[in-house]
Amino acid sequence: MAGLSTGLKKKLTITQCTLETDGSVTVSSSDSFEVMLNPSSYSHQHSICYNHKKTMGQLGSESKFSAINAEKVNFDIVIDGTGVVNLPIPGLGSPDVKTQIQQLNSIVYQYDGNDHQPSHVRLLWGSLIFFGRLESMSTEFTVFKPSGEPLRAKVKLAFVGFMSKKEEALLANKSSPDLTHMVEVKAGDTLPLLCYQIYRDESYYKEIARINNMSGFRQLTPGQRLKFPPLE
8 A cells, every 4th residue: 555665654535526517526625534544444346237138938148238337445444532543632632523423424425505416525545546425324333431422433434436527438438339320331331240340249130220211131332321229
């Protein structure tokens, strides 16, 4: 993790972000929460969604790519108000657990009235740079004063990632069968060949012929424009 080469210990920081109208992301330098103790571990999940649709009488089905699911990051942090972890601030003492949780809530959980949704955040710790929003937050209180006021809490946090419009545009595969294509026929093209190039399945040629009001599929004219919409 970062800090090994310099000897400085970096702490996980959660910082609010703003999505601009052009799809770019602006990170707020003032609205952030730095953990008292770094997590002992974290999980970073990647997953892909496939279409397993079967037809009647089919014994098996091919797993066809459908979408890339949003990434997820999960970790636990400890919030301490005893003064053991962080030395008390002179004249102020240690921030109590309630105050620290309120500070965390204001960054990750508080509803943004302008965007009508919870805030986007950036997680930054060593090699981890993750943009997302809070999916769940669970707090377990473990140490208490005689009055019942909590002195320590374990917070389980789960974040789901998001992708800005700029990132999406860069990563999108413009030849995806999820997009409608207008194709201009070139010499040597056949309908099964074009279907294979776009859908990776030449058997769709009859459906494409019907969509384009073609009486036949064997003769294509160079310069002819054909529509290839998303097909399941």
